[in-house]
Amino acid sequence: MKRLFILAAAWILLILGAGWVWSTHDQTEYAELLDHYNLSEQAVKITTKSPLTLPQAAAKLAQSDLTNVQVQFRASGARVFLYAKGSYGELPLASGQWFSDADLQSPLPVAVVGNDLSARLATGSHQQYLKQNGQYIPVLGVVSSPRSQRLNQAIFLNASGAGQAAPRLANVKIYADGANIQKQKSQLAKLLGGKASKYQYRQHLGVSDWWQTSGVTALWCVLLVLGALLIAWLAQWFIKNTLPAELKAPQRTRALRTQWVRLAGYGALLTAAGTLTANWWFYLSDRPRLVVFATSLWGLAAVALYGLIMHNSKKRERKHESA
Template sequence: MFRNRAILTILNFCLAFLAVFIFLEIQQRDVVIKLNNHNLSLDTYRVEFKENLTAKEIDQRLNDSAEIKDVQVHYRPRGTKKITYFFGKGSFATPPLVSGNFFSKNDFKSDLSVAVVGQKLAPQLYQPKDQQYLKLNNRYIPVIGVMGEKIPSNLDQQIFIAPSQSKLATMKVQDYDVMIDGDQKLAAQVLKQTLPLKKLVKIHANQFVMSRWEWMTSHWFELIGLLAIFAVMLLEIGLWIVSSRQLYQEALRAGLRSAQLALSEWQSFSLFSVLGLLGGSLIGALTFSLQDYGALITYLGVGFAIVSLLFNLCVRRSIKKIK
């Protein structure tokens, strides 16, 4: 019996540690997916306008809106994938930075355009003294920050520009693909009341189907790993019961009631299972740095509950057959 408990504890320790590592991989891949999409969320709207407004007029309407407090707007010139003219109000998601700063609210009111570029473009910047410049269309734009993560992504080659007031006044929306994203989920009705929109669709229009399918296809290797962990946890039930069959026979011959024996086994299995899972999770959390532990805790908690309940059913049935 001691051997069963030791094997179960060590095995669950290893499984929990592996689960932490897998969730780290999932989170890192999620970061790359978001960065590949210009750091925009799945709730981002692609919009088209009834009127050929300027970017300055759109920014002003968003600024004047009392209902829209936290928002970012991306103006992407049609025909290029690397340049984004950026506007932000309130709180909005900012990309990770290698150096420097991202745009502040003063940059959106400035008479001077400034840029933040991806880390792969940093070697191409011109730096006569202390200030770096990006040469674009025969003009030099001051660079205030360099974007990037340890994990490569499309963001490494992107150029974000907070355009000057004069530039905004010349930017007609018919020449741009316009994306609007909120720090919190934006209500479509509020946007329609604020802007003269002809069309408003989410980047993932079929969000309840496509985004989940795309997420699964992007994480298929990690999902196989999580399924394998759960399969091993289920296998532990059979290994414990098979290796304990002789002990069950001896206990029943000694006069121990089957219900009492089943309860004792269930308690022992559950206790040493949870000890192994907690130990592996703790060491994993100390080894790897997760941004969010909610999904990990839910996965291990639900997995433990299912396996524990199945063990209870299986051990009762096994003891009854012996009896």
């Protein structure tokens, strides 16, 4: 019974370890997303020489049927002029609020700034303002992340309130993203008078970049798989030593299978319990990924355990036959 408890504790720790690995991976992915100002790897770049002003471009986008989309017009000085509509995600806020759809269609300028700029904001009548080009722009909120210095230094402005002095489309970098961006990119490019292409999410995908984003996770997954196989080996050793030595081959095989079914069932329950605990304990943005991985570990261990006990059973039979 004590050995069974030790095996159960080891398996729970293994599943919690899987939760920690995928939580760390998700946080790395999220930090990368923040570095790209909430653009995913599916985002597109739109190249245009259009003389449209940013408010004119925002007005054209607002008149279209596009929804659940964001368009970022990036200018110099970490300034990002934004048009968006519907559900497209938000950045982490330290205070205040993110843009509403109404803000992103308003002719009045408003801003959301990175945390590093919060000390430079002017305050008056319980409202913070960003001074830019001699103009005081109301600040809706402050975004902040300990994992993205780039985000902490950004200035987000509504493109609709940029004014006539703002850069024109030909002088900014334009990126778009959304749940249906691959279907919407042609329409977006046509509205903005340009061409859509794939966004180069990682400018320099070298060995160090791959190791940081995926390599460490892959290594930990290999170690977890080895841990699952080790627990399976220990379980077969436990089963082998609990059966009476005088059992004949047919009875021994049936007993081994019964023990396997019992341990596989316990393993399934422990996997479910460990996965639920990991989902509650750790930060996870992709919970199904952990469920699939934990289930795969259980399946691998169950198959390995069955193979080991059957192999030992046949080995024992051959030994007795030769004797």
